[in-house]
Amino acid sequence: MDKEIAIIDSNVLCSLGLKTILESLIPTASIRRFATFAEMEACGAERYAHYFVAEQTYFEHAAFFLPRKPKTIIMANGDRQKPPAGIPVLNVAQPEDMLIQQIVELHRHGQDYHHHASNAPSGTLTAREAEVLVLLAKGCINKEIADRLNISQTTVITHRKKIIEKLGIRSVSGLAVYAVMHGYIEAGSI
Secondary structure: OOOEEEEEOOOHHHHHHHHHHHHHHOOOOEEEEEOOHHHHHHOOHHHOOEEEEEHHHHHHOHHHHHHHHHHEEEEEOOOOOOOOOOOOEEEOOOOHHHHHHHHHHHHHOOOOOOOOHHHOOOOOOOHHHHHHHHHHHOOOOHHHHHHHHOOOHHHHHHHHHHHHHHHOOOOHHHHHHHHHHOOOOOHHHO
């Protein structure tokens, strides 16, 4: 495991959903969920590369999180009027595609909680696999991909399996984020 990431939120559905998304984006990371700050602290709070923390928990334990600004992302339920200075806010009350896009934008603004290209899963995509990846990121189904690339659906399925094997990313949303982060497609086109 490359990185350890902590999610601190008493909302089980929210923390499980975020954990699932992060696992698809960073398959080599160890992601732990904690209902309270005390639970995380008992497991060694200093060990985590990044903290996704519920808004209320952040304010209750600001003394811990303030020195860790580059590692901390506040999870808010809806739009905030004024986020704390220098702390990125992730709106968890939005559709998955927008949430993924916001995570990508946070990454672009220097929040390094994604897997860097230098630590990316091994395996280079072929030109055809890259084409399939782009079409998957755009939301195309196998038949559409086959029609656009003038190949059979079986060949599309084979390419998808190879992409998943090489990248270690199973979900379409995770593949879309990978495609954006590695320059295969622009974030605005998904």
